[in-house]
Amino acid sequence: MSLETPAPLTPYPRHGSNSGQPISRRDGELKVTGQATYAADNHPPGLLYAVTAVSSIARGRVAALDVAAAKAHPGVVEVITPANRPPLSHDPDVKLGMFGFRIEVLQDDKVRYANQPIALVLAESLEAAVEGAALLRPRYEVEPARTGLGNGDRYAPAAVGVGAPPRTAFGDLDAGFAAADQVIEAEFTTPAQFHNAMEPHAVVAQWDGDHLTLDMPNQALVMSREAYAAYFGVPGENVLIRSPFLGGGFGSKAILNGPQILAILAARHMRRPVKLVLSRAQMYGPVGHRGRTWQTLRLGVDGEGRLTAMHHHSLAATSSFEDFLEPAANASLHAYASPAILSQTEGLRLDIGTPGPMRAPGEASGSAALEVAMDEAALACGMDPLAFRLKNFAETEPGTGRPYSSNALRECYAEGAKAFGWAGRPLQPRQMRDKDGLLVGWGMGTALFPCPHFPAEARATLRADGTALVETAGVDMGQGAWTALAQIAAEALGLDPEQVEFRSGVSDLPDAGVAGGSGHTASAGLALHNAGQNVIARLAELAGADPASPLFGAGNIGVVAKGGRLHRRDDEGRSESYADILARTGQTELVGTGRMARDEEAVQAWAMYSHGAVFAEVKVDPDLGMVRATRLVGAFAAGRIINPKLVRSQYYGGMIWGVSFALQEAAIADPRTGRIMNADLAEYRIPVNADVPSLEAILVPEDDRYVNPLGVKGVGEIGITGTVGAIANAVWHATGVRVRRFPIQIEDLLGGG
Numbered sequence: 001m002s003l004e005t006p007a008p009l010t011p012y013p014r015h016g017s018n019s020g021q022p023i024s025r026r027d028g029e030l031k032v033t034g035q036a037t038y039a040a041d042n043h044p045p046g047l048l049y050a051v052t053a054v055s056s057i058a059r060g061r062v063a064a065l066d067v068a069a070a071k072a073h074p075g076v077v078e079v080i081t082p083a084n085r086p087p088l089s090h091d092p093d094v095k096l097g098m099f100g101f102r103i104e105v106l107q108d109d110k111v112r113y114a115n116q117p118i119a120l121v122l123a124e125s126l127e128a129a130v131e132g133a134a135l136l137r138p139r140y141e142v143e144p145a146r147t148g149l150g151n152g153d154r155y156a157p158a159a160v161g162v163g164a165p166p167r168t169a170f171g172d173l174d175a176g177f178a179a180a181d182q183v184i185e186a187e188f189t190t191p192a193q194f195h196n197a198m199e200p201h202a203v204v205a206q207w208d209g210d211h212l213t214l215d216m217p218n219q220a221l222v223m224s225r226e227a228y229a230a231y232f233g234v235p236g237e238n239v240l241i242r243s244p245f246l247g248g249g250f251g252s253k254a255i256l257n258g259p260q261i262l263a264i265l266a267a268r269h270m271r272r273p274v275k276l277v278l279s280r281a282q283m284y285g286p287v288g289h290r291g292r293t294w295q296t297l298r299l300g301v302d303g304e305g306r307l308t309a310m311h312h313h314s315l316a317a318t319s320s321f322e323d324f325l326e327p328a329a330n331a332s333l334h335a336y337a338s339p340a341i342l343s344q345t346e347g348l349r350l351d352i353g354t355p356g357p358m359r360a361p362g363e364a365s366g367s368a369a370l371e372v373a374m375d376e377a378a379l380a381c382g383m384d385p386l387a388f389r390l391k392n393f394a395e396t397e398p399g400t401g402r403p404y405s406s407n408a409l410r411e412c413y414a415e416g417a418k419a420f421g422w423a424g425r426p427l428q429p430r431q432m433r434d435k436d437g438l439l440v441g442w443g444m445g446t447a448l449f450p451c452p453h454f455p456a457e458a459r460a461t462l463r464a465d466g467t468a469l470v471e472t473a474g475v476d477m478g479q480g481a482w483t484a485l486a487q488i489a490a491e492a493l494g495l496d497p498e499q500v501e502f503r504s505g506v507s508d509l510p511d512a513g514v515a516g517g518s519g520h521t522a523s524a525g526l527a528l529h530n531a532g533q534n535v536i537a538r539l540a541e542l543a544g545a546d547p548a549s550p551l552f553g554a555g556n557i558g559v560v561a562k563g564g565r566l567h568r569r570d571d572e573g574r575s576e577s578y579a580d581i582l583a584r585t586g587q588t589e590l591v592g593t594g595r596m597a598r599d600e601e602a603v604q605a606w607a608m609y610s611h612g613a614v615f616a617e618v619k620v621d622p623d624l625g626m627v628r629a630t631r632l633v634g635a636f637a638a639g640r641i642i643n644p645k646l647v648r649s650q651y652y653g654g655m656i657w658g659v660s661f662a663l664q665e666a667a668i669a670d671p672r673t674g675r676i677m678n679a680d681l682a683e684y685r686i687p688v689n690a691d692v693p694s695l696e697a698i699l700v701p702e703d704d705r706y707v708n709p710l711g712v713k714g715v716g717e718i719g720i721t722g723t724v725g726a727i728a729n730a731v732w733h734a735t736g737v738r739v740r741r742f743p744i745q746i747e748d749l750l751g752g753g
């Protein structure tokens, strides 16, 4: 990669203001009034209910199942086990594409993790299916489960995350540490976390000959369609996935899973529609999770408080049969200026379900460790944590030296600190108490997330009445895509959002790519923007060539689309409505298409990230060790903001998850059996309203002319990345106890300080 600063490219034209309309979600009313239908709300006639029987051991084999007892139960019509499982067209032991993991679909009698499907029971009612599954009474040959560091098998992975290298090095690490005045070394652990979307994984599968219709929550409609088509040996266009609403995805609904494949297979086998809805407990296994990590950070600092070297090593847990590894160590590659950086990941094979992407995969776990280590380094240098980060501000991308397409991180630090009231914070811990005698602590962390884009396509149709229909297979999993994408399309079409009908959430529309990686608005948005512009260009051509139009001779470049009219750029008073242009030229509609397109030269030349700074206040009971996050202020810069209301909501969501990561969430495996002991929402702790502090999200303006023609970065995942460390650092500041194991628990704080 070139270390030279590229000459500035021709900037993209700017579009409107930096921040758009804060309109409310188009799907909001449907959801709060219960009119929105989710996958499991579908009841086609002749429906069979499927329930997976799942293993209660984590490793071994199923020696016997009492299939006869299950089948004798009234209402049970079939039991599918490895002995009679119908064939699939794609070998489930072979990975299928980037997000297509190897999965359990009853291909053998082996048990590889607790909650693995070991049979599928089909019945005329849900109750009968549940009772039938219970009657199977599996007998197992049990092998000791590998549950942690003590008995897991370490290995050197070929890749981390979805294809990143397991080792990345910049500069001379030994020289960096040799030049350091101090080396701060710290070990961190992060637990297994499960997505726990409100809507469980579900599918209603219907076959009509070799055509398949699937109602299911799905973050990547067209990509998944192709994968299901491969498993069932039919052309992609024969598979229709309907996913109008998702009750949360967070990455877990972007990957295929075994239970869904089994339900589809059962529907074909039984020649009847089949519905499968996982129970909450059954989601702790076959549908992904945030994998455990054991991270070591070494930071070298010189006498001025400058980083001389960063070494981030992560041991990441995965299953015995797949390779997804949380890319936590890579969080240190892009955050701070350091002449030498080494990121390394090792794998640890355990008898668990395969982990997968979960909101800010890598960055969430990695920044949790990095931001605490940075706090420790600041203290070692006798510096304020914010001053220390500013001292190590990366003026260009660490390692590559590429300039940032935009980087308002300094403004984020400044605005966040001001709103929080950071100035005057004592350096030492245990200096502040509130009126009730609770220890008060303040901490901060840097938030950062890259700006991936995915291939995406869209179609726009201008109708005779001057309104428009825009279509793309986008996914709204609660983030507000339907609304923000409609706003982008409306802007490109020169219409109000109310004049734009937006069709989405079905796989036979143009491919909108993956709703993930914080890249959906940018990716699908670019496709819609281009489709809208394509229509307008064609409309301008029609008008410009028509001597009867006031736009005659204006040419394509010479018009502006707004308010449902084309205006001459040189004389905006001369204009004509879309409806009139279409009517006079005899068109009933005008169709345009667009795809995600970026300037590839710019993508190579500039480093592209969203940035932010999170400031946290906690209060800790000095006697009981109870921690409350009382105040969070995040300031984020993510390029152009399409809808500030929705974006703020994304930041809040990320920050709330940061509270959860720092103080609450962990799935705990029983070391004797490998079973998760808290696979329910009573004991798997997530924040309720009382746990959510006062939240403030500041939208720091940022004009990015290179990231893409819209100037849009991504906002979905960055909120969690700074928050975890900020809270942990605040806990230290309150108590003087440095906890490096997440989540921070009462017992970590008692007796310390």
Ligand code: MOS
Binding pocket: 219, 249, 250, 251, 252, 254, 357, 358, 359, 360, 361, 515, 516, 517, 518
């Ligand atoms: Mo996400 S973890 O990119 O849905």
